[in-house]
Amino acid sequence: MLKIILQDPRYITPFNERARDLRIQNKPLWLIQRDVLSPYTDQELEIPPGIEIPRFNEPCLVYRDNLYFDPAFIKSFLTVAQRSKEPCQVAFSKNDPAFREHALPLSTSYVTQGDLYLADLWYFPDGYVDEAKPVLIDMMSQEVGYYHVPPYISFSQNDLVFQVPIRSMLAIDSWVHIFIADVVFGLFKRGLRFEEHLKVDPLYKLRILSKAVFEGKQVLECSELVKIGRNCTIDPRAVIHGPTTIGDNVTINAGAVIENCIIGDNVNISQDCQLMLSVIGDGSFLPFRSSLFMSTFMDNSMVAQNTCLQMVVVGRNSFIGAGSTFTDFNLLPTPIRARDGDGELDVANRPVLGGCVGHNCRIGSGMIIFPARTIESDVVLFASKDRRVIDRDFHYEDSDHHRLSFAGLHARLYPRSESLESTTWEFLPEEIVQNVNQ
Numbered sequence: 001m002l003k004i005i006l007q008d009p010r011y012i013t014p015f016n017e018r019a020r021d022l023r024i025q026n027k028p029l030w031l032i033q034r035d036v037l038s039p040y041t042d043q044e045l046e047i048p049p050g051i052e053i054p055r056f057n058e059p060c061l062v063y064r065d066n067l068y069f070d071p072a073f074i075k076s077f078l079t080v081a082q083r084s085k086e087p088c089q090v091a092f093s094k095n096d097p098a099f100r101e102h103a104l105p106l107s108t109s110y111v112t113q114g115d116l117y118l119a120d121l122w123y124f125p126d127g128y129v130d131e132a133k134p135v136l137i138d139m140m141s142q143e144v145g146y147y148h149v150p151p152y153i154s155f156s157q158n159d160l161v162f163q164v165p166i167r168s169m170l171a172i173d174s175w176v177h178i179f180i181a182d183v184v185f186g187l188f189k190r191g192l193r194f195e196e197h198l199k200v201d202p203l204y205k206l207r208i209l210s211k212a213v214f215e216g217k218q219v220l221e222c223s224e225l226v227k228i229g230r231n232c233t234i235d236p237r238a239v240i241h242g243p244t245t246i247g248d249n250v251t252i253n254a255g256a257v258i259e260n261c262i263i264g265d266n267v268n269i270s271q272d273c274q275l276m277l278s279v280i281g282d283g284s285f286l287p288f289r290s291s292l293f294m295s296t297f298m299d300n301s302m303v304a305q306n307t308c309l310q311m312v313v314v315g316r317n318s319f320i321g322a323g324s325t326f327t328d329f330n331l332l333p334t335p336i337r338a339r340d341g342d343g344e345l346d347v348a349n350r351p352v353l354g355g356c357v358g359h360n361c362r363i364g365s366g367m368i369i370f371p372a373r374t375i376e377s378d379v380v381l382f383a384s385k386d387r388r389v390i391d392r393d394f395h396y397e398d399s400d401h402h403r404l405s406f407a408g409l410h411a412r413l414y415p416r417s418e419s420l421e422s423t424t425w426e427f428l429p430e431e432i433v434q435n436v437n438q
Contacts, residue, residue, distance in 0.1 A: 002060040003041040004128070005033075006120065007048050010066075012175060013339045014358040014376040014393070015315050016414040019066035019172035023298045023316075024181045026247075026264045026281050029068060029172065036071050037061065040078060056127040064120035064171070066109065068181045070189075072167035073137065080135050081123035090121040090169070091134035097163035098141035102170065102180045105349035108341030109171035119171065139165035144188055146294075147352055160351055164188045166196075173341030175356040175374065176348055178313050182279045182296045187260050194225075194243050229265065247282065264299065281316065295354065304365065312354035315377060321365030326354040328371055338372040339393075348372060355390075360413045377414035 012019055020030040027035075041061060047053055053062065061078075081088035092099040094115060104110065110117040113134060122132050147160035168185040170177055198205050212222040218241075219225070225242025228234070232246060237254040240246075244258055247265035252258070255272040264282035269275070274291040281299035286292075290303045295312040303309065304322035312326045329352045330336060338348040355369045358376050364383030369390040375381070379394050380401040396416070401407045 001041045002043045002045065002056060002058060003037055004053060004060055004062040005044060005046045006053075006062065006064045007046060008064050008066040009049050010173075010341070011417065012172065012178075013343050014175065014356060014374040016358065016377045016416050022172065022178060023281060023296075024068055024172070024178065025186045026262050026279055026299075030065060032068065033063070033065070036069060036074055040074070053128045058127055060124050060128060062120075062122040062124065062128065064109070066172045067119065067121060067169060068172055068177075068185070069121070069169040070167060070185070073139075073169045076167055077121070077135065077137055078123060080137075082125070084133075084135070085125055087124045087129050087132035088122065088135040089132040090119040091116040091136050092119065092139075093117075093136060096139055096141065097143070098139040098165040098168065098185075099170075101163045101349060102184055103177075106174040106176050106338060106340040106346055107171050108173050119169065121169070137167075137169075139167055139169075141165045142192060144192060146188070162188055164192050166193065171341075174339055175313050176338050176350070176353065176372075178296060179294075179311060179353075182313075183277055183294045183311075186279070187262070187277045190243050191260055253288075270305075287322075298359075310354050311350075311352060313356045315357060315359035315361070317359055318357050318361040318363070320357065320363045321367065321383065323365050324363060324367040324369070326369045328352045328354040330371060336372050339374060358414065362410070376416075378410070378412045380410055 008019060011017060012022060015022060022029055024032055077090055094100055094117065104117065110119060116134050116136065118134060141163040143161045144164045145159050145161050162184045164184060166189070168189060170180060170185065172178060172181065208219060208222060208224045211224045212219045215222050220241040226240050226244050228246045229248035229250065231248055232250045234252045235254040238252045238256040239258070241259040244261050246263040247267065249266045250263055252269045253271045256269050258275045260277050261275050262279045264280055264284065266283045267280050268285045270286060270288040272289045273286050277294045278292040279296045281297050281301065283300040284297050285302040287305040289306050291308045293310045295309040297314050298316040300316055301314050301318045303320045306322055307320055307324045309326050310328040314320065335347045336350055336353050337345045338353065340346040353372050355371065355373045357363065358379070360378050361375055362380040363375065364381055366383050366388055367381065367390055368388060373390050373393055375394045376396050378396050379399040381394065382400045396412065401410045
């Protein structure tokens, strides 16, 4: 089957990069899409903005390249679509808890049709046509608690919950959607699938118990749940609970505590680090006593000692100084607002949410970052007696390095907008052009 990829040229704030190139669960989004669709498709064609989709007389799957989806979702959609033998488009109900609570807020990619929200994912049994019928896909979400707000702080809600889907899809329109894809639709979903597997498969439960007894470990520490790559050095005094995935050439030192995380390749985790429900990208470095809770670290970034990140997304090649804290809760019960797909502030529908740091940033020590504040790629913020609190979004023009005579030492790698070349047929493979012209 042919897959046709519709390019989305929009940049995600504050990374100044297309969604397809950002990392989700420590993989570029385009690679996740390729891996999920590989059992179903054997050809692909990318369509730049402004070009019509060619007409083929063969089955094809069409999707926009800012979509995150998992194997269970694609299998469910294709099963229904192929059985119908009609052109189909993915649709969601506003009553679907996972879609309503996590995918829809801050998004600009969905089109409404009555009570349905249509996503940019289609199946055509006989080639692309202009019309397709909506196919409602249930994410099969379950409510999972994750946070408790003391009653003396908030009387409206104390136990906070996520609507965790068994099968998931969302459009990456905002940096908040990266947090959702990594934590709620990623790590929480993996834990939920594990628990469901235990309930329905006694042999699986027996295998895990047997492996734990054989290895002399607690159940959550056994090799069935903690997958470790090659050439890793892990101190025996580190505590690692699964389900956790650890890549190759990883060093984990004494006193580190890791629970339900994805750790990439060539990562160095020093003494007494605390990592829970977090994704750590390839080549990252976490010095002693740094803490990450429900946070994402893209590749080759570093957070210095005694720094706490809660519900934070950090881009690649960035540095966050020692003793910095990303707060995640408004002390007064005002809604947290974040940047949506158009770069505008909108209600995030999250009662607790940290901030976001772009690519190639340098953040000084001892900073306090308010909830949902963003720091654009290539920004440098020096710690000073005049500024320790980040209470607004920082753009490249606000970067401290502009005031220095040697500002050129920090090159801008991620400009805010790209120069799009004129859209012509030269983007398409020659054989495709010939077919269309015929």
